[in-house]
Amino acid sequence: MPATCTDTEVMPQYSFTDDYSEGAHPLLMDALLRSNTTQQLTYGNDEYCAEAKRLIREKLQAGEEEVAIHFVPSGTSANLISITSCLRSYEAVLTVETGHIVSMEAGAIEATGHKTILVPGVRGKMTPENLENTVRQHKFFPHNAKPRLVYISNATELGTIYTKRELQALSAVCKSLNLLLFVDGARMGVALSAPANDLTPRDMVDLTDIFWIGGTKMGALLGEAIVVRNHLAEDFVFHLKQHGALLAKARIMGAQFAELFRENLYFDLATHANEMAQRISAHFEQLGYQLAAPTETNQVFIALPMGLITRLQERFRFYIWKPVDEETAIIRLVTSWATDSLEVDKFNAWVKQWSV
Amino acid sequence: MPATCTDTEVMPQYSFTDDYSEGAHPLLMDALLRSNTTQQLTYGNDEYCAEAKRLIREKLQAGEEEVAIHFVPSGTSANLISITSCLRSYEAVLTVETGHIVSMEAGAIEATGHKTILVPGVRGKMTPENLENTVRQHKFFPHNAKPRLVYISNATELGTIYTKRELQALSAVCKSLNLLLFVDGARMGVALSAPANDLTPRDMVDLTDIFWIGGTKMGALLGEAIVVRNHLAEDFVFHLKQHGALLAKARIMGAQFAELFRENLYFDLATHANEMAQRISAHFEQLGYQLAAPTETNQVFIALPMGLITRLQERFRFYIWKPVDEETAIIRLVTSWATDSLEVDKFNAWVKQWSV
Amino acid sequence: MPATCTDTEVMPQYSFTDDYSEGAHPLLMDALLRSNTTQQLTYGNDEYCAEAKRLIREKLQAGEEEVAIHFVPSGTSANLISITSCLRSYEAVLTVETGHIVSMEAGAIEATGHKTILVPGVRGKMTPENLENTVRQHKFFPHNAKPRLVYISNATELGTIYTKRELQALSAVCKSLNLLLFVDGARMGVALSAPANDLTPRDMVDLTDIFWIGGTKMGALLGEAIVVRNHLAEDFVFHLKQHGALLAKARIMGAQFAELFRENLYFDLATHANEMAQRISAHFEQLGYQLAAPTETNQVFIALPMGLITRLQERFRFYIWKPVDEETAIIRLVTSWATDSLEVDKFNAWVKQWSV
Amino acid sequence: MPATCTDTEVMPQYSFTDDYSEGAHPLLMDALLRSNTTQQLTYGNDEYCAEAKRLIREKLQAGEEEVAIHFVPSGTSANLISITSCLRSYEAVLTVETGHIVSMEAGAIEATGHKTILVPGVRGKMTPENLENTVRQHKFFPHNAKPRLVYISNATELGTIYTKRELQALSAVCKSLNLLLFVDGARMGVALSAPANDLTPRDMVDLTDIFWIGGTKMGALLGEAIVVRNHLAEDFVFHLKQHGALLAKARIMGAQFAELFRENLYFDLATHANEMAQRISAHFEQLGYQLAAPTETNQVFIALPMGLITRLQERFRFYIWKPVDEETAIIRLVTSWATDSLEVDKFNAWVKQWSV
CATH class of the missing domain: 3.40.640.10 (Type I PLP-dependent aspartate aminotransferase-like (Major domain))
Known part of the structure; x- marks a missing residue:
């Protein structure tokens, strides 16, 4: 995992880096x-x-x-x-x-x-x-x-x-x-x-x-x-x-x-996180991308061309998990209880726009 | 130090037990x-x-x-x-x-x-x-x-x-x-x-x-x-x-x-804590009690007769620090940023009332 | 305890420093x-x-x-x-x-x-x-x-x-x-x-x-x-x-x-060590010196004038345990399974010779 | 590694188990x-x-x-x-x-x-x-x-x-x-x-x-x-x-x-250990057995049929390092400064006798 996320800076992008970037519910x-x-x-x-x-x-x-x-x-x-x-x-x-x-x-x-x-x-x-x-x-x-x-x-x-x-x-x-x-x-x-x-x-x-x-x-x-x-x-x-x-x-x-x-807040929040991941994951599959692993919970692992990754990084933060070859890498996207569904929609739209 | 404060129970008394019984400022x-x-x-x-x-x-x-x-x-x-x-x-x-x-x-x-x-x-x-x-x-x-x-x-x-x-x-x-x-x-x-x-x-x-x-x-x-x-x-x-x-x-x-x-909040809160301790301490001295140690900050150590201690415990919580003899013990009173000056006044009044 | 015994050097003196200066029986x-x-x-x-x-x-x-x-x-x-x-x-x-x-x-x-x-x-x-x-x-x-x-x-x-x-x-x-x-x-x-x-x-x-x-x-x-x-x-x-x-x-x-x-070797060797300590200890008492502690086993603690200590150090090694005052110190003498009774006799003779 | 060598018993066999079964040179x-x-x-x-x-x-x-x-x-x-x-x-x-x-x-x-x-x-x-x-x-x-x-x-x-x-x-x-x-x-x-x-x-x-x-x-x-x-x-x-x-x-x-x-004792003893391993190793190769690893020092790893292993165990001790299949296992033979060359010869003779 790269250490590229550890510097202090303003975050203009929306983050799918982890499930603890926000405060509390x-x-x-x-x-x-x-x-x-x-x-x-x-x-x-x-x-x-x-x-x-x-x-x-x-x-x-x-x-x-x-x-x-x-x-x-x-x-x-x-x-x-x-x-x-x-x-x-x-x-x-x-x-x-x-x-x-x-x-x-x-x-x-x-x-x-x-x-x-x-x-x-x-x-x-x-x-x-x-x-x-x-x-x-x-x-x-x-x-x-x-x-x-x-x-x-x-x-x-x-x-x-x-x-x-x-x-x-x-x-x-x-x-x-x-x-x-x-x-x-x-x-x-x-x-x-x-x-x-x-x-x-x-x-x-x-x-x-x-x-x-x-x-x-x-x-x-x-x-x-x-x-x-x-x-x-x-x-x-x-x-x-x-x-x-x-x-x-x-x-x-x-x-x-x-x-x-x-009540059931703990599991309701979890369900939201899972659904957000599913929405991202399903959209990738719909576009013909290959998941690097089935999306069972709130983490999406997907192999993408470097060009698309660079475009996505303009607006979103996430880990580049593992290089596959010169032109492809697996990225990790994490959703959470706090993930804004509008941002997920924007992300999916951005993916679609920059996919050939 | 006695372990008498470790059971879970409702606290009807006002506490001078420590400086972390409340939440945050x-x-x-x-x-x-x-x-x-x-x-x-x-x-x-x-x-x-x-x-x-x-x-x-x-x-x-x-x-x-x-x-x-x-x-x-x-x-x-x-x-x-x-x-x-x-x-x-x-x-x-x-x-x-x-x-x-x-x-x-x-x-x-x-x-x-x-x-x-x-x-x-x-x-x-x-x-x-x-x-x-x-x-x-x-x-x-x-x-x-x-x-x-x-x-x-x-x-x-x-x-x-x-x-x-x-x-x-x-x-x-x-x-x-x-x-x-x-x-x-x-x-x-x-x-x-x-x-x-x-x-x-x-x-x-x-x-x-x-x-x-x-x-x-x-x-x-x-x-x-x-x-x-x-x-x-x-x-x-x-x-x-x-x-x-x-x-x-x-x-x-x-x-x-x-x-x-x-700004200066950290030290302002500290000053309040110290002042509350001083008020308790000065009142004890005024009544002729002997401090077990000079009150330099937010802790008051004072030797009191057991009878008075028992009376105070009806309304207030604090540690019995050390027995002196059969009839006397040193108690510890801790004030904090959160100490209510009205409760200090009540405490002092209660002390006065039950002092011979 | 002084660190004076830690340098590597030839030992011309007989040692009462400890009970592990020799090899094995x-x-x-x-x-x-x-x-x-x-x-x-x-x-x-x-x-x-x-x-x-x-x-x-x-x-x-x-x-x-x-x-x-x-x-x-x-x-x-x-x-x-x-x-x-x-x-x-x-x-x-x-x-x-x-x-x-x-x-x-x-x-x-x-x-x-x-x-x-x-x-x-x-x-x-x-x-x-x-x-x-x-x-x-x-x-x-x-x-x-x-x-x-x-x-x-x-x-x-x-x-x-x-x-x-x-x-x-x-x-x-x-x-x-x-x-x-x-x-x-x-x-x-x-x-x-x-x-x-x-x-x-x-x-x-x-x-x-x-x-x-x-x-x-x-x-x-x-x-x-x-x-x-x-x-x-x-x-x-x-x-x-x-x-x-x-x-x-x-x-x-x-x-x-x-x-x-x-057989009983372990305890026989121990008995020898104790006897050697007794012999030193008894001799000191006979000469009027004050033991710093009763000699119950193989360690002798005795307060001696610095002048005598210096003389003893010419021929024997031992710890100066604790200074008492400017002119007196307590020394520790340890005997062992290996202690040579002839050396004990020499030690006692040397003590006697240099005692006023 | 099997734990078969850890019980206390008389050892009628000569041991090639390790390089520390004897005392000192x-x-x-x-x-x-x-x-x-x-x-x-x-x-x-x-x-x-x-x-x-x-x-x-x-x-x-x-x-x-x-x-x-x-x-x-x-x-x-x-x-x-x-x-x-x-x-x-x-x-x-x-x-x-x-x-x-x-x-x-x-x-x-x-x-x-x-x-x-x-x-x-x-x-x-x-x-x-x-x-x-x-x-x-x-x-x-x-x-x-x-x-x-x-x-x-x-x-x-x-x-x-x-x-x-x-x-x-x-x-x-x-x-x-x-x-x-x-x-x-x-x-x-x-x-x-x-x-x-x-x-x-x-x-x-x-x-x-x-x-x-x-x-x-x-x-x-x-x-x-x-x-x-x-x-x-x-x-x-x-x-x-x-x-x-x-x-x-x-x-x-x-x-x-x-x-x-x-002098050179440390390396002379090592050379002896290596030579003994070589002698065992070379003899195996001569008989057509396959070394599991080249014998560079004092350890011989060799794959042998279970039948031969059992025969060897009658007279010698060693580790069965790893099973290869039902009928074969790799054994480890360790020689040392103390290894008796006559025992090596006996071992080689015994190997030869029981090899088909």
Whole structure:
């Protein structure tokens, strides 16, 4: 991925770069304003966090005796705390090589002392077969680090999703190999709202040991909710504190998550994001372009001629994902809860205009 | 400190427990609303962070060629990242035993691999003499860890402040001993706004190597600004990322800090906090009570009979800091930017009513 | 402690600096020679390690179902591996401030991520009262790191030993506070062989959770034997490997420990060390000098006039432990399994000659 | 690799399992005996370490102003200490996937906080092209960990060696990419003594930043010598101490290394190991078997029918490296300084007898 997006500058173009270029959904801002002046207990002991936890548990159909919920300020925090909280120092994490923790978090997992072991991925997903093969090769103990936790993302970094069947199969293999299953849910919303999805929120509780529900990429200013089975949750809050993730005013995450899960806002916003991606994707296909991957959630990967890419860049921002050859490259377009459908229409019109 | 404040419950009493029981100052909420819908670059490369950095630098009278500025979501993040960014793995931190990192951050510094060496404190402050003695005793290398960074807080955990003379002397000893000087500025605002203060913001740049300016305790929803001399700042952003402190929407910290430092809001709010503490403190003295420590900033430590404490607890929340004997205890009262002067008056009236 | 002993030079003087200035006891060298040419399994799976473990277990009267035994090359390895193997990342170690891990191991414990919490010591020992007080003050969770393991040394760094009564009381407090008890046994030999000792090897198993038996200071070229209760021993060997302490030719530690524990050699050598210290100590007292501490094991701490110290340094090496005033200092004399009784006699004669 | 060699049992067969199944070369045992009774300074400040360092520097033709030398007890210690001493916490290691640190050291590198990034290897070696490609893909900072140190082994884990040309090219690429080059020399002896080798000891100094010379696999009881360029060597001894690798009686490593490097013993022993491997290898080829890899040093990889493997196992121990198909597997035979040429002859005879 190029580093071309990291300079500070005015952005005249509309951005399809990521799903966190805007602030928070207006309803969340309202919630923050409403709750702003009350005095509250701190470090997550406030009423808003309590309400948010209750509402999330309702959506998950999971009681307090089953899971604990903790809010953290960032996805990297959610990943590193979830992982290190489950592992002894010599235990390792299994992940596909496109996993976010492999190359997008500056070695945060290793910084907590844990090795990551790569498993060959299939369209961004881990398969039971590849997992089993990797673990089987990795048994010359104690010379090998001990595999103990499987990291997957849903939706994956390539925008694909796990079907219920796939997650059940993976979960079963994990149990048989005595491995914990952990899901990075930075994009859990778009995954569970995808047209092809057949997983319920409750399935996440049943089929995994620990997972998190992303707020930052689904309309919150910040915040991710870690959901952890109680047998792994003892003393969890120490891990938060030790890694700087126990916010004094955790209430601001509580207030936002309560709003997202009071009704169906979280999934409504996700559905919008998915629809916007579909509209872009369908239009490309209609014009005869080849998708580099099926558009299952809010990410569109498409191979375009360099000439068209340059034209699009005049009005829009996005990543050039990977060069294909001298004349073609795959670009990535990300939509979100905030994506303006008018801008999508403009984008599609612009594509049409500059396509031969 | 008792753990009595950690249960979730309705708070009928007015709280003097800490300076982070409310949300954000209204002007900061306005700034968040104004900036909410614009698309921005992420991970701190946005316009709001840029503006905030510019404004903070103006207040510090320090150019880009002198210091770098980074925003992190919590005080623990600020401390652990600042410290680990400066040290090689075998280097240790010197701190007084009341230092926040010693017993209030769940071993976060040690979790990054660094030892903390205790120096006897004087009213929460480190003195050049005690520092020098400790370092001198600690030289049986390599059996001793190597002392390398001095951690102090201003204001301290006991509410006291460093005078210019004291900080100059400490800074000089650090230089002579080849030690870095780091200031935890969670309460920098009340320190530099204290009646007895003679330090300027620029002095912080001149006399230290790295320090941070607390937002959470001075009216922000969250956020602390680390100010680091350029020679120590190379690759600093890797440390942020690796510890989960590089927020995708860092803009929310930028927008708030810009507001705090555009005019004099940061120090105005601090002055209010200090005045409220003075009012409580002066009233106690007027009634003949003995302060356990002079009230230099926004914390009042006072020894009271248990009977009065119980009465006060009916209407107010605060920490019982330390028992003195069977019948007396020291309580801590903390005021803040948000403290309602009417509640202070009520508190003082209540004190008077129940004093014999 | 002065760093004056760290330069490379010829040593014309006889050394009472420490108990590891010589190589190995001749019987251990013989054992190494005898075992040298046989092919053996590696990484501790050899016959010599197996025999040594069997012999140590006999001496401890502890079966395989009770304790596991592992050999490591150094005392620092033994301490850091024992401690980190028992703890979760946010758990902390309690130790008196004279504990070896506090200031003599370059921050090795903290480098594994764990905080050390200081407990006031009494003549180098931890008392149940001071332990309990410290733990009680340390409960503002999760802001405080969680105390979980108590580190003590027997003999202590000051040469003192724990009586059975003292260790029982400490063990009982640990159990009641849910703390693990760990004993650094670098000088376990001289402790259990001391005239005042009433602890048996079996008591160490009964009263602690994990401890180690020092070889380096009791006649081995290198090697310490960690004895760990089985409930804490799962996967222990991973910790050895991960910290570089799983020697390919662990056989050399096995061969030496088998020799030390086949008959009573380990304790015979310790008794010799203690007797040599007694002889020095008694002679000083006879001449009217004041011991700085009772000589319970193989370390003599004595306050001497600087003039006499200078004379002694002409012929002998030892640490000047601590200045008392301008004219007096406390020196430390350490005897060992290798101490030549003729040199002790010469030392005593030299003391007498130069005493007024 | 199968775990079939890890149980404790009598070994009736002759072992070609590894190069550390015996004790030490007799000349090294003599050196230990000769030096055993003298009193010496400790922690590496003794005369034997001083002599060994002088002799190694002579062989390297490198002065004290160029390189520092430190002895550590194990290969894992040598790797983890060398790597962590060079890196800041967010910096990562590049290695081919067959590198010893990847899967044979229980995650020891990650336990020091550093990520390992895999580079596709070519017969166990890193190529400049693959290194450059990997680094180029790894630049989305600070989301990617920062590549900083290249780890290679010579001889490699597959028994291959680097030519001077290859190492020069790799060294040049490292310099151009601002990467440090580190060589794991557990089998440096057989590499530099290989028939195809054209590297001199001095080349190791010129072309790398840090490397180590293996003692354990070349006739020592234990011990590896880390050679580090002075600009990276400051405070190196702290790293030794902090990781439990600073032995009190470091003299035993000094005495052995002095013996290995006084004349040409180190390379003579290596030459013997290589010759024994050649004899086995040549005989297989003569009989028409297919080597799985050319035998460049002391490791023979050969594909054999399962029937023959079973027969060989009656008299000899070795690893079954990898199954090829139902009827064939690749085995690994390792020779060493201690390999008895009569046993090699017996092995060859046995192979011949049971080959159809």
